[in-house]
Amino acid sequence: MGERKQLRVGLLGLGTVGCGVIKLIEGHQQDLIMQTGYEIIIEKVLVQDLEKKRNCSIEPELLTDYPLEILNNPRIDVIIEVMGNVQPTFEYLMHALSTGKHIVTANKDLIAIHGAELLAEASRNQCDIFYEASVAGGIPIIRALVEGFASDRITKLVGIVNGTTNYILSKMSEEGAPFTEVLAKAQELGYAEADPRSDIEGLDAARKMAILSNLAFHMDVSIEDVEYKGITQVSKEDIKYSKQLGYEIKLLGIAKLNDQQLEVSVQPTMIHKKHPLAKVSGVYNAIYVYGEAVGETMFYGPGAGELPTATAIVSDLVTVVKNISLGVSGRGIVPPYQPKLLKTSAKKVSRYFLRLKVVDQLGVLAKLTQSFTDYQISLQEILQLQDVDTCRVQLILTTHFTSKEQLNNLLATLEQLEIVEKICSVYPIEGGELR
Amino acid sequence: MGERKQLRVGLLGLGTVGCGVIKLIEGHQQDLIMQTGYEIIIEKVLVQDLEKKRNCSIEPELLTDYPLEILNNPRIDVIIEVMGNVQPTFEYLMHALSTGKHIVTANKDLIAIHGAELLAEASRNQCDIFYEASVAGGIPIIRALVEGFASDRITKLVGIVNGTTNYILSKMSEEGAPFTEVLAKAQELGYAEADPRSDIEGLDAARKMAILSNLAFHMDVSIEDVEYKGITQVSKEDIKYSKQLGYEIKLLGIAKLNDQQLEVSVQPTMIHKKHPLAKVSGVYNAIYVYGEAVGETMFYGPGAGELPTATAIVSDLVTVVKNISLGVSGRGIVPPYQPKLLKTSAKKVSRYFLRLKVVDQLGVLAKLTQSFTDYQISLQEILQLQDVDTCRVQLILTTHFTSKEQLNNLLATLEQLEIVEKICSVYPIEGGELR
Numbered sequence: 008m009g010e011r012k013q014l015r016v017g018l019l020g021l022g023t024v025g026c027g028v029i030k031l032i033e034g035h036q037q038d039l040i041m042q043t044g045y046e047i048i049i050e051k052v053l054v055q056d057l058e059k060k061r062n063c064s065i066e067p068e069l070l071t072d073y074p075l076e077i078l079n080n081p082r083i084d085v086i087i088e089v090m091g092n093v094q095p096t097f098e099y100l101m102h103a104l105s106t107g108k109h110i111v112t113a114n115k116d117l118i119a120i121h122g123a124e125l126l127a128e129a130s131r132n133q134c135d136i137f138y139e140a141s142v143a144g145g146i147p148i149i150r151a152l153v154e155g156f157a158s159d160r161i162t163k164l165v166g167i168v169n170g171t172t173n174y175i176l177s178k179m180s181e182e183g184a185p186f187t188e189v190l191a192k193a194q195e196l197g198y199a200e201a202d203p204r205s206d207i208e209g210l211d212a213a214r215k216m217a218i219l220s221n222l223a224f225h226m227d228v229s230i231e232d233v234e235y236k237g238i239t240q241v242s243k244e245d246i247k248y249s250k251q252l253g254y255e256i257k258l259l260g261i262a263k264l265n266d267q268q269l270e271v272s273v274q275p276t277m278i279h280k281k282h283p284l285a286k287v288s289g290v291y292n293a294i295y296v297y298g299e300a301v302g303e304t305m306f307y308g309p310g311a312g313e314l315p316t317a318t319a320i321v322s323d324l325v326t327v328v329k330n331i332s333l334g335v336s337g338r339g340i341v342p343p344y345q346p347k348l349l350k351t352s353a354k355k356v357s358r359y360f361l362r363l364k365v366v367d368q369l370g371v372l373a374k375l376t377q378s379f380t381d382y383q384i385s386l387q388e389i390l391q392l393q394d395v396d397t398c399r400v401q402l403i404l405t406t407h408f409t410s411k412e413q414l415n416n417l418l419a420t421l422e423q424l425e426i427v428e429k430i431c432s433v434y435p436i437e438g439g440e441l442r
Numbered sequence: 443m444g445e446r447k448q449l450r451v452g453l454l455g456l457g458t459v460g461c462g463v464i465k466l467i468e469g470h471q472q473d474l475i476m477q478t479g480y481e482i483i484i485e486k487v488l489v490q491d492l493e494k495k496r497n498c499s500i501e502p503e504l505l506t507d508y509p510l511e512i513l514n515n516p517r518i519d520v521i522i523e524v525m526g527n528v529q530p531t532f533e534y535l536m537h538a539l540s541t542g543k544h545i546v547t548a549n550k551d552l553i554a555i556h557g558a559e560l561l562a563e564a565s566r567n568q569c570d571i572f573y574e575a576s577v578a579g580g581i582p583i584i585r586a587l588v589e590g591f592a593s594d595r596i597t598k599l600v601g602i603v604n605g606t607t608n609y610i611l612s613k614m615s616e617e618g619a620p621f622t623e624v625l626a627k628a629q630e631l632g633y634a635e636a637d638p639r640s641d642i643e644g645l646d647a648a649r650k651m652a653i654l655s656n657l658a659f660h661m662d663v664s665i666e667d668v669e670y671k672g673i674t675q676v677s678k679e680d681i682k683y684s685k686q687l688g689y690e691i692k693l694l695g696i697a698k699l700n701d702q703q704l705e706v707s708v709q710p711t712m713i714h715k716k717h718p719l720a721k722v723s724g725v726y727n728a729i730y731v732y733g734e735a736v737g738e739t740m741f742y743g744p745g746a747g748e749l750p751t752a753t754a755i756v757s758d759l760v761t762v763v764k765n766i767s768l769g770v771s772g773r774g775i776v777p778p779y780q781p782k783l784l785k786t787s788a789k790k791v792s793r794y795f796l797r798l799k800v801v802d803q804l805g806v807l808a809k810l811t812q813s814f815t816d817y818q819i820s821l822q823e824i825l826q827l828q829d830v831d832t833c834r835v836q837l838i839l840t841t842h843f844t845s846k847e848q849l850n851n852l853l854a855t856l857e858q859l860e861i862v863e864k865i866c867s868v869y870p871i872e873g874g875e876l877r
Contacts, residue, residue, distance in 0.1 A: 038593075038595065041776070147591070150582075151582050151586070155586075160473065286721060300462075302747075304580060314734075315736045318733065325593055335770055341477055
């Protein structure tokens with residue numbers, strides 16, 4: 008037997024996912040050798056605290072708290088980055104690329120903000136940089152967009168890309184429990200972080216939608232281009248009434264291309280219970296892709312977790328090793344080649360769900376619907392509910408397609424009407440476009 | 443601007459999918475150039491009948507009915523094969539590979555039977571051969587298995603990989619209509635062929651499962667290794683009673699690895715209505731993948747059709763062109779590296795659904811269940827239905843896990859019992875394993 012080729016990895020970070028990477032590389036070493044011809048060796052691991060107890064066994068001499076011991080190490084070919092944060096991580100990776108090291112990262116914040124610079128630097132140094140793990144954990148959605156649909160023109164992505172909020176909304180829907188109660192439970196179970204803001208306020212999902220949109224539409228989409236709103240205002244009443252009309256409320260990331268104009272948003276959205284995304288519950292993720300030629304497809308799987316995320320990282324590592332072996336590292340990067348044209352917020356078109364509290368008197372519905380007619384917004388469903396305790400009436404209305412501009416005009420008018428006590432909630436409804 | 447590089451394609455076959463390929467290459471030419479740097483030109487198209495009316499516009503001088511005009515054409519770099527059949531297609535492709543042409547094919551029959559020989563010949567000639575379109579049309583499942591889950595150990599695949607039978611079973615389930623009636627309707631609508639045997643008898647699905655198993659488990663699985671059974675015996679009664687117990691009947695391809703032993707089968711199977719596969723209806727396909735590390739994932743999309751299938755073919759073509767451009771053609775082929783160990787039929791373990799007609803007399807249930815106890819098969823659910831017209835009793839029974847050997851012994855015993863008038867049907871039930 009000849010000498011076996013070896014590939015040495017520097018790992019930045021040794022939290023949950025870092026431990027998963029070590030377990031997977033060790034546990035699947037034989038398969039990795041069969042597929043790549045290389046033995047993969049963890050050379051050094053950057054940690055903050057050398058003494059901390061870990062969830063995986065690792066030789067103490069492999070640990071270091073000195074970044075340059077990895078970044079300047081000539082024996083290391085590939086950096087796997089699972090330390091998170093934007094700084095100093097960005098500087099570390101730019102430095103690593105400048106010395107010819109390949110990168111695999113799970114860092115969505117970093118890619119959503121500095122993706123273009125990292126890719127350019129990788130390309131300049133003929134290095135690979137892959138980030139499948141940054142979106143939807145174990146689902147190989149980036150490969151699907153970049154390679155599987157390379158021949159198609161994608162016109163729409165709809166994603167449940169944040170497991171924490173999907174868990175919360177699923178529980179609220181199943182149990183009729185209020186948001187704060189379910190959030191506390193989720194934190195207890197480890198499905199939500201102690202500081203849950205980036206999840207529940209939609210930022211995490213927005214970053215992932217920026218990354219996916221970039222690849223699907225070949226435009227330089229960044230986090231600033233994504234309009235987002237979280238789930239903190241979703242009430243159990245909204246969930247209850249949406250169900251009566253056949254909808255589920257999901258935190259949906261939606262990216263749509265119409266007349267060459269792109270819109271990307273994340274917000275709590277109603278989706279008909281028959282849509283495959285409506286059935287995605289718990290911490291699972293799913294991405295629905297609409298392509299002109301392929302039509303409807305959907306990719307479903309775990310959105311996070313130690314081993315699912317590690318699967319994506321180590322699969323990227325396999326590609327890095329294959330590219331090294333073929334001598335084609337960094338040659339597969341296709342930068343966005345379409346001009347970025349964003350649809351102005353006012354021009355965005357959707358169906359809507361409105362919940363209003365109105366006074367209980369004769370002719371209210373007639374007056375109200377007249378306002379809709381004035382703005383040429385046609386109604387699809389109306390549900391009138393009497394609240395016996397308060398002598399008030401709740402109205403649930405769903406509209407046909409209308410522009411956000413028209414909707415905002417209508418809402419301003421409704422607020423002025425004396426018969427309207429309160430506009431309780433407004434949700435877009437996904438689906439039902441004429442194609 | 444420098445001279446643009448060109449890549450010339452020879453197309454074998456110009457049916458529905460062939461026309462889709464031409465439309466996609468022409469319609470998306472600019473995107474293909476941006477992604478590959480090459481202009482893609484259809485150089486020649488092999489057809490049987492030069493005069494036939496086509497579903498797409500093509501210059502008549504591009505057509506030929508003489509295969510060697512394409513196979514021996516030195517200007518042609520890539521062959522796209524959509525003519526179908528095993529012979530003479532296999533000879534054509536082997537010849538094309540021997541002259542250094544790359545292959546993209548949608549031909550599942552061919553790959554399921556001669557895949558290993560074609561891959562070996564491709565490897566020998568440093569040619570690429572891709573066949574994403576051969577399984578589940580528009581779903582990039584082969585890429586997901588080969589690349590996306592490269593780092594994981596897949597232990598189970600469950601697929602709805604035949605759209606015709608899924609359409610028929612969905613309609614039977616929704617409308618309570620009998621098989622023959624729905625089949626006739628499907629033929630009218632073009633969802634089933636005039637000769638539907640390979641679909642309804644399970645052979646088509648079996649071929650696809652052989653291809654997927656080969657890639658997922660790295661074993662040289664061929665069509666002979668797949669036990670299969672079609673849907674012709676599925677009755678509307680079976681569907682009705684399965685629903686009462688919370689199941690749908692689907693034609694499932696199942697490939698499972700236990701103790702290094704593989705079993706691959708295709709047969710009508712009950713699956714709980716909460717399983718994501720139970721909700722896949724109509725002509726859609728879906729493949730559920732279970733990996734040790736990633737856990738549960740599912741891929742959903744159109745299983746056939748002009749443009750979905752063409753998407754898979756032209757995406758493969760993009761990979762071929764990129765590989766040519768990088769000088770790494772044929773270098774990505776990893777032949778199966780695991781020894782093929784197949785589980786014997788008797789050792790296969792499953793839960794089962796049984797429907798029996800029994801005489802209506804005292805103590806029948808006690809006698810019957812004693813037989814189950816004798817073979818150590820424990821029952822999960824029992825449903826007793828009185829048929830007032832015939833004075834007979836129908837019994838629906840579901841079992842816990844049991845080996846096929848034990849089940850067969852039980853069935854032989856039941857057939858001998860006087861109280862059992864008929865064993866109407868037996869179905870495996872998918873799911874519920876302890877992991």
